[in-house]
Amino acid sequence: MAPSGFDISTIGTETEEYSVTELYTLPDLPYDPGALEPHISARITELHHDKHHAAYVKGANAALEQLGESRAKSDFTTISMLETNLAFNVSGHVLHSVFWTNLSPNGGGEPSGDLADLLDTTFGGFPAFREQMTEAASTIQGSGWALASWEPVAGRLVVQQVHDHQGNHGQGTTPLLAIDAWEHAYYLQYENRKTEFFDAIWNVVNWDDVAARLAACRAPTGP
Numbered sequence: 001m002a003p004s005g006f007d008i009s010t011i012g013t014e015t016e017e018y019s020v021t022e023l024y025t026l027p028d029l030p031y032d033p034g035a036l037e038p039h040i041s042a043r044i045t046e047l048h049h050d051k052h053h054a055a056y057v058k059g060a061n062a063a064l065e066q067l068g069e070s071r072a073k074s075d076f077t078t079i080s081m082l083e084t085n086l087a088f089n090v091s092g093h094v095l096h097s098v099f100w101t102n103l104s105p106n107g108g109g110e111p112s113g114d115l116a117d118l119l120d121t122t123f124g125g126f127p128a129f130r131e132q133m134t135e136a137a138s139t140i141q142g143s144g145w146a147l148a149s150w151e152p153v154a155g156r157l158v159v160q161q162v163h164d165h166q167g168n169h170g171q172g173t174t175p176l177l178a179i180d181a182w183e184h185a186y187y188l189q190y191e192n193r194k195t196e197f198f199d200a201i202w203n204v205v206n207w208d209d210v211a212a213r214l215a216a217c218r219a220p221t222g223p
Contacts, residue, residue: 024060024090026053027097035105039200041189052184053096056165059089091165095145098178098213104206111207115214122157129159130202133179136161137198143182148210149173150217157214176213177205 029049034042063086070076110126111119123129129148136159137146145162151173160169179201186197 022061023064024057024093026057027100029100031103031105036103036204039203040103040186040197044186044188047188048180048184049096049100052182053093056089056092056096059085060093063089087166088164095147095162095165095175095178096180098175099180101209102177102206103201103204104209105204107206108203109207111211113211115207115211118157118214132159133177134195134198134202137179137181138195140181144168145181146179147173147175148177149175150214152217155218174213174217176217177210 026049029045032042033045033049036042036045063082067079067082067086070079070082110116116126119126119129123132133146133148140146140161140163143164144167145160145165147160147162147169149158149160149169150156151158151170153172157176158170158173160173162169179198181194181198183194186194190197190200
């Protein structure tokens with residue numbers, strides 16, 4: 001599955017001089033920046049999307065272009081740095097793209113249907129799931145994310161505490177719900193009271209979006 005913001009029609013072709021069009025683009029917010037107030041301020045949402053998320057998009061495209069230049073020249077002296085930059089920025093872009101659609105001015109409350117049933121069987125109910133997610137976000141050392149992700153091998157939901165954007169998570173998992181624990185997500189409004197932010201964000205969680213992501217992961221693929 002292509003990451004959000006990825007348009008296969010924009011793929012460029014390599015030449016001796018190597019050039020590539022932008023593979024990743026910044027998605028529009030699905031609501032007005034002020035729509036999540038008072039839980040998340042308009043200014044934070046605007047800066048978070050227009051500056052921070054945009055920087056990851058730019059960084060991902062730059063890393064791809066630089067890797068292409070390295071291939072064209074058969075010069076891989078900086079490959080470790082470039083691969084790290086690619087993983088960091090692509091992961092930041094993907095998780096932020098999930099984050100925006102995970103939120104809604106009409107969100108909050110508790111999930112229902114198959115998602116609620118899965119939380120019951122996996123975590124013993126929504127309150128226990130919410131507590132684990134909140135603790136995962138609150139106890140990150142430095143920057144990172146709390147993710148509720150689908151793990152396809154066992155076919156179950158897992159909570160993951162991700163370092164930066166790409167560290168300390170299981171391979172092959174798909175994020176269904178992403179809570180941003182980087183300071184840029186909350187500091188302008190909540191300062192060092194980050195636990196207040198992690199409590200407030202539950203008031204705007206878009207459970208319909210989370211449920212749709214779960215259904216897509218569970219859908220049969222292939223013959």
